[in-house]
Amino acid sequence: MTGTRPVVPPAQIPHRDLLQLQVLPDENQIRADIERLRKEKNAVILAHNYQRPEVQGIADFVGDSLGLSRQAAKTDAEVIVFAGVHFMAETAAILNPQKVVLLPDLRAGCSLADTLTAQGVRDWKARNPGGLVVTYVNTTADVKAESDYCCTSGNAVQVVQSLPEDTPVLFAPDRFLAAHVIRETGRQMDVWDGACHVHEAIRPEDIQGQQAAYPGAELLIHPECGCSTRVLSAIPGLQLYSTEGMIHRAQASDAQTFIVVTETGMVTRLEKDVPGKTFVPVSRTACCEYMKMITLENIRDSLQNLQPRVTVPGAIRERALVPIERMLAIG
Template structure:
């Protein structure tokens, strides 16, 4: 399996990897990478996974330096969990359109309009928003978080409207949902699924609950318009686990294309195709081998969270990790 490359040559990549490995040893550093990163970034990481897995890995590490190859809120989470360690992000411009869809001022106003409501924030939020939340969740444990809240409690779910809609249908809870979206997942529309299904009727379809098509997909599944035997709505880690156990040989994956690297690496005998080649996060792809090297060499782009915000945000994060 050839790692997904960007602009480095093979020789340059090999030299950079050698430098990174040497710096990692000397710094006593750990590199955490998200599933959506370039394949060669995933290859150098000590841990690769989703937001929840990265938070769990950050919580249990004894490294002196944590390099977060992901987007900024992930580095903030690592810093909240490790106030005594150095947390770095190779490019501080690696933001998140979903996290940017709600500000802490907007959340405070929403809470004021709904006194007594329980606030559940998707992990794709700033530390300041997490500090105003009662629970954090990821797509992998969001349903468990919602079900853990007493049935008589009003729930404000933010910021992803597609995941919120999915949870409302899945749990039957009357959630109040913030109208935010991820620019990558919002681009995945029902027509893409329909076209791929018509072209590849034998493939299994793995759909992320953040996707713009997921509410339509759930409705079609309930009505029998989509064959439920070949369609699965899963978190990124759920997709990988499903591919590991499924006897199918072909899969269409409706989420960011970076996740295909792990799938193809684990199962070179199976075929994994994106629902569309354009489904790529421009923020995740800001992280390169050169930037990881520079971050370790110069301790560049440290990420810190003010203690008063970190203490409050940690309550919501710890509840997420407990579930």
């Protein structure tokens, strides 16, 4: 209105509790601290393929769940720092009851593992006497303790092929990996209705968009992806690959550009192990927030304090060790 004075809000009194100033971390110093502590503590750092690039860069070994399990089983280190998620650290603790197993951030869980409980497995076994339970390694220790076999995406087909015929089988918890195994083996199984929230959200449209942007690029698709069935119907004969299988395929292929249909962290591993080729993430949003909870800073802090530590009760550990060892023996 003409002639009126503008309304001026009252002065705000700064709320100092909301102002949390921190000195920006010196990444070089953190790396140096990790190197020093690694030697002092006789520690090994194991990192999953989906970890941040800088975390993969300081790890002693980077790999998939099967590779990390093998490394955890044979390490001579007294301390294992697991740059991954909780079930992976549990698996390392099951294989190494006398060692200190650290998970730098205990909030690093797994949406897929959360879909299955030990009671759910027991209920299925009660309805199927004599049946066999195959669980993806992406499960908690108490679920593994109820299982007959564990598997990873890299050896799920081989594990199921090793089972006696005419025996009821439950495959849990990933329904998309189960569909891949059923296609490859022809084996009918009961399937748990679980999925990884990252892989489930990848759509065929995401793939089509990247194919339009990168004509002629080869697809590297993980069997956990919810889009895999529709993509396979459109491209008969297309192979699905575990994360480790993606490395081998990219090395052997004549293609120079690849669309990586899994969590974005896999691009870092591919660029390191297959230099000179181009790797395009299927979607920038295909990112696991749980995996990304592990940082250089909390790795350093966990080495410094030997915390947070992951342990598994003895009775559960002994039972869970059986299906894990069967998984490792099959390959």
